Amino acid sequence: MDGAVLHLGSGKPTMTEDDALAAKGVPSAKGQARKPLIKLDKLSKHYGNHTVLDGIDLEVMPGEVLAIIGPSGSGKSTLLRCINYLEPPDGGHVSIGDISLNAAAPAGRSELSTLRRSVGMVFQSFNLFPHMTVLRNVSLAQERVLGRSRRSADERSMQLLKRVGLADKAEQYPGRCSGGQQQRIAIARALALDPDVMLFDEPTSALDPELGLEVLAVMRELAETGMTMIVVTHEMSFAENVSDTVMIMADGKIIEKGPSADVMRNPQQERTKRFLRAVHDR
C-alpha cells in the first residue's frame, strides 16, 4: 500500500480499505501519497517469560476506524496501551505522525510527551477525576498541557460537553453521573486536547447495554467526523457497522485483518471463524 497514489473517487473494481476510507470522505491530500498515521513495526511485549504481544505489524490510515476484537488475554488492550506507552513495549517501533519511538531504547520524557500529545485515550473504567466537577475534568489538561487560559479551556469544554449531550452536567461531580454519562465525559476530556487519534479500551464493557448505546452513539458520531480511532471492543455491531477495518487478535498475534464487512461476514481464518461463532452463539 505504501507509495500508492490514491485520489478521491478513483474507481477500482474491488473495495479496498483505502477506498472505503475515501468513500467516507476522509481527507486524503490530493496528489500526495497517503501515509499511515500510525505504524507499528514488530511491536512486542513480554511479562517475564510470557509473550503478550508477538511482533505486531500494523498500519492505521488517517481517518480510519479500526476495531480490534478477539478473546480475552489475546493482547488487545496491551496493544492499545503500548501505542501511547501507557505500557512501554519492549521491542519494535511505534510511529505516530512524525514521531517514531524505538521500543528497545528507553523513551525520553519529551519524546513521550510529544507522542502522548497526539493520542487521546478512553478507558473501560472511565477514570474521571472524582474530586473535580465535570467541567474541570475536561478543562484541566487543556490548561496544564496546552497552556490554554481557564476561560478558553472552559469554552472548549462546554462545546465538547454539548457535543456529547452533557452540557447540563458541567457543574456536577462525576459521581453523580451514570456510567454512560461518565464515559461520554471521558471522551470529551480526551477530545479536549485535540488528539490525532483516539484509543478506546473496551469503552462499553463496564456499562449495561442501554448505557453502552449512548456511548456508542457518540463514538459513531466521532467516526463520522473523520477521527482516527482504534477501538478494542466486544461490541460486534460496532465492529461490523461503524469501523472501517476489523482486526482479530489471539495469543498476541494478528490473526486476520481487513475491511470490516469482509472479516465479520466472511472470515478466512479458522481461529476467526471459531471466535465469531462463539460470539454469535451467545
Add this chain to the structure above:
Amino acid sequence: MSTADLFTILRGLPWTAALTLGAFLAGAVLGVPLVAARQSRILPLRFVAMVFIQIVRGIPPILWLFIIFFGLGMSVFPISPFNAALAGLGLIAAANMAEIYRGALASIHFGQWEASSALNLGRWYTLTDVVAPQAFRVALPSAASYLIGLMKETAVASTIGVSELAFQGNQLSQLTFRGLEVFALVGMFYILLSLPVAWLSRVADGYLQAKVAR
C-alpha cells in the same frame, strides 16, 4: 481544691497545645519529603527513608526525648526542654505522617495515574491536581486521630521538665497530696482538647464527602 490550684494546672495547657500543634505541623510538613523519598524510584533513597522511618517509629517516644535532651543536649548542643520535646515529637510525627500519606497514596486507584499519563499531565500536575487532593481526603481521618494520639503523647515531655499539663498535675499532686482529684482534672483537660479536633475532622470529612459523593 482551690481556684489557684485550677490555675496551676491551666498554666500547663498552652504548653501542651503548643507542643501538640508544633510537633504535628512539623510532622505534616516533613512527612511530605519523607514519603516522597520512601516512594522514590531511586532505590538507595527509598531504602534510607524506609530505615529512617522504622528507626524513628521503633524507639519509644520517651527514649527519643532522653536521647535528644540528656544525650545531645548535654554533650553536643544545649537545648531547652521544650525545644527538645518539640524536636523529638516532631521527628516521630514526621515518620508517622509519612506512613499515613503512604497509605493514602496507595488507596488512589491506578486508573487515576493512567488517566493522568494519557492526558500527558506530567508527574507534577498529576500529583498536585489529581493524586494529592484525593489522598488528602483519605488521609484526613487518620491524621486527625493521630493528632489526638500525639496530644496525649506530649505528656512524656513532663519527664524532661516541660511544664505542660501532666507536669503541672504532677507538681500539684505532690504539693497537695490530692492526686486523684488533680489527675482527674488533668485528664479532663486532655479530653477537652481532643473534642474540637475530633469534631473538626468529622466536619471536614463530611464536607469533602458530600462534595465528591461517589
